[in-house]
Amino acid sequence: MVLALGLTTVFAATKTTTIRVEGMKCNQCSSSVAKALKATSGVQDAVISSAKGEAVITYDDEKVTEAKLREVINSTGFKVAE
Numbered sequence: 130m131v132l133a134l135g136l137t138t139v140f141a142a143t144k145t146t147t148i149r150v151e152g153m154k155c156n157q158c159s160s161s162v163a164k165a166l167k168a169t170s171g172v173q174d175a176v177i178s179s180a181k182g183e184a185v186i187t188y189d190d191e192k193v194t195e196a197k198l199r200e201v202i203n204s205t206g207f208k209v210a211e
């Protein structure tokens with residue numbers, strides 16, 4: 130979170146954030162999280178690693194918030210690590 134804010138640029142609405150996700154065990158887990166995120170308005174890309182337990186999400190912060198991204202991940206049945 131702190132790191133993601135540090136990477137914010139002043140000229141672009143596009144942001145990239147890394148969110149830790151608990152409970153993903155295999156590629157099907159990560160692809161279901163990726164699918165849910167990519168179906169969310171404002172999300173441009175989502176790269177999920179079940180091995181690392183991480184979601185790296187590129188999004189337009191005028192269309193979607195990081196809080197909303199966390200909600201979407203939680204709605205897939207996996208849990209965002211706080």
Ligand SMILES: [Cu+2]
Binds near residue numbers: 154157159
């Ligand atoms: Cu799985």
